[in-house]
Amino acid sequence: MGLNKGKTLIVASVLAFAAAATGYADPNAEAKLVINGEIEIATVAPPPKALEGIFDHAYSGWAFRTPETQSMQADDFDNSGMLFADKGIDLWNTVDGTEGKSCASCHENIESMAGVRASVPKMNKAGDDLWSLENFVNDCRTTRMGAEEWKWTSDSMKFLTAAISLQSRGMPQTQAFDGPAQSWYDKGKEIYYTRYGQLELSCANCHEESMGKYIRADHLSQGQINGFPAYRTGDATIISAHQRFVGCIRDTRAEPFKAGSAEFRALELYVTARGATLPIEGVSVRQ
Ligand code: HEC
Numbered sequence: 001m002g003l004n005k006g007k008t009l010i011v012a013s014v015l016a017f018a019a020a021a022t023g024y025a026d027p028n029a030e031a032k033l034v035i036n037g038e039i040e041i042a043t044v045a046p047p048p049k050a051l052e053g054i055f056d057h058a059y060s061g062w063a064f065r066t067p068e069t070q071s072m073q074a075d076d077f078d079n080s081g082m083l084f085a086d087k088g089i090d091l092w093n094t095v096d097g098t099e100g101k102s103c104a105s106c107h108e109n110i111e112s113m114a115g116v117r118a119s120v121p122k123m124n125k126a127g128d129d130l131w132s133l134e135n136f137v138n139d140c141r142t143t144r145m146g147a148e149e150w151k152w153t154s155d156s157m158k159f160l161t162a163a164i165s166l167q168s169r170g171m172p173q174t175q176a177f178d179g180p181a182q183s184w185y186d187k188g189k190e191i192y193y194t195r196y197g198q199l200e201l202s203c204a205n206c207h208e209e210s211m212g213k214y215i216r217a218d219h220l221s222q223g224q225i226n227g228f229p230a231y232r233t234g235d236a237t238i239i240s241a242h243q244r245f246v247g248c249i250r251d252t253r254a255e256p257f258k259a260g261s262a263e264f265r266a267l268e269l270y271v272t273a274r275g276a277t278l279p280i281e282g283v284s285v286r287q
């Protein structure tokens, strides 16, 4: 009885997935992302170590989007994400907390953050935890400014991390996946290949085995995060990588981990490794 029920569920879910997936198209690797006519951003790269034997290339999610969405990212005046990054720069200069300080009081211009987005997630100074950019921001707020922690998915956190990310636009990624980060990488990889939810689908089922296929109107990408935080036209605001993970897991009808959880920080590191040869896109535009 139990067995039969399980079997029916698997068959039903595979059918639902197959019915939803209609057609295949290669990522648009010929289109070139050149921002404002001058900043060339590679959207195809040789496979990093984590993709060897899986894909011949790492592709940015940009290569899978419609020409309209692609062109929005090619001009900062058309990229609505820039309006939110501007709000992030205002926050950078805003005094908050008992110490009467702003980020700028210690770090000066936000340009001083160049390269930081390309280095996270990484181990913290104490070496006992893997930190995303959000953790570094909250650490400065609580221990150095006497200010309250921001929620992971709050507008303030997303706008400021978008502004910080923009300072690394076009830069190569520098994260470490071995040494003290190795156990986080392993945990993230395990999550990536675990089937979740009623649909029993893993990240890999969609972003590895079905890359290039369509789920309804969505052209399935490799699920890279080098463009995050991203401006999502459907939400008309910035979304963080962890929010995207939540959405994807919810689509399998599972209860997702929480944004900022150790599970999602481990997953963020592993997904980063799968796209480590792609540059940071700053504030990307996605549908
Ligand atoms: C049922 C299929 C499905 C599953 C399972 C799934 N995703 Fe997705 N994911 C999508 C679709 C559809 C999109 C939007 C189109 C695209 O970019 O692939 C997407 C987008 C993404 C993006 C945004 C990529 C970009 O450049 O904008 C990331 C990152 C991502 N997924 C990561 C994950 C991770 C990590 C998991 C596992 C926890 C996962 N996904 C599981 C279907 C899925």
Ligand code: HEC
Pocket: 092, 101, 102, 103, 104, 105, 106, 107, 116, 125, 133, 136, 137, 140, 141, 144, 145, 160
């Ligand atoms: C009182 C001074 C001070 C203030 C105010 C401050 N920071 Fe920091 N911040 C530091 C110091 C010191 C470090 C650690 C540098 C190191 O470890 O080498 C740091 C580290 C960081 C890092 C990690 C950089 C890296 O290379 O890994 C980020 C990101 C950061 N701060 C962002 C912010 C933001 C955003 C704000 C405002 C919300 C802020 N900081 C406010 C002093 C400050």
